[in-house]
Amino acid sequence: MVVVTNIVVSVIVIFLLQLIGMLIFSWMTPFKDLEELRKGNMAVGLALGGKFLATAIILGVSAYTNTSIWYMMLWFAVGYVCLIAAYWLFELITPGLKISEHLQKGNTAIGILLCFVFLGTSFAVSSLIV
Template sequence: MDVMYYLQTFDHFLIYLTVSLLLFVIGTYIFKLLTPYSERAQIKNGNTAVALKLLGKMAGLVVVLQSAVRHSINLVDLIVWAFIAIIIQIVLHLVIEYVLTRNTSLAKEVEGGNVAVGLFLGGVSVLVGLIVAANISF
């Protein structure tokens, strides 16, 4: 076991970990800004639908971030892919909310506790994250 190798690369690990966690927080915060209700208050009050939707968005972002870390050539590359993932998640949300389901307000459904809608939206976010993550390798 080459201990020196691990000691020499530990700084890179810390830098990428810090940047990845920061990107995760930024992405989650942007998602929060786009939500018309307080996710924190809704989850605190036991709204499972909101928790599932938020967890799915966060999981979709993490999937992309892990792929970006694996395939990025530098920190700038990682940051670019992270923001691409955030933008894609936002666009997807807008398409689902306003194009595919024009007659139903999904935000109101989730805020009202519709677990099926919350699970669906969270699941779609994860699936899109998987697709984006797979394409980062090119």
């Protein structure tokens, strides 16, 4: 019974952290992600999908490598801060390129690049969690 309870609590915490992570990412953009998705904006879809998968990778590795929910949450927070830093660093090293404007205009190349920036960061950061 204790094992089942631990699994249920862990799954609930994982879902909540994923939801909170995506909510924070949506606050970082000046446009409404869901509205852009409804319009069929592929660039926003790619960037949002990259954020979701990158967050899930860090969350999955932190859950897999930690037996305590508290340590899992701590390592997820560290990894998540790295994802946010990667976004702002990407914005900083491309001064002539306003990422959010290009995403909102549907620039698929920017969406793909940002997707891979998030995925690459999540893989690199996940190797530190172990």
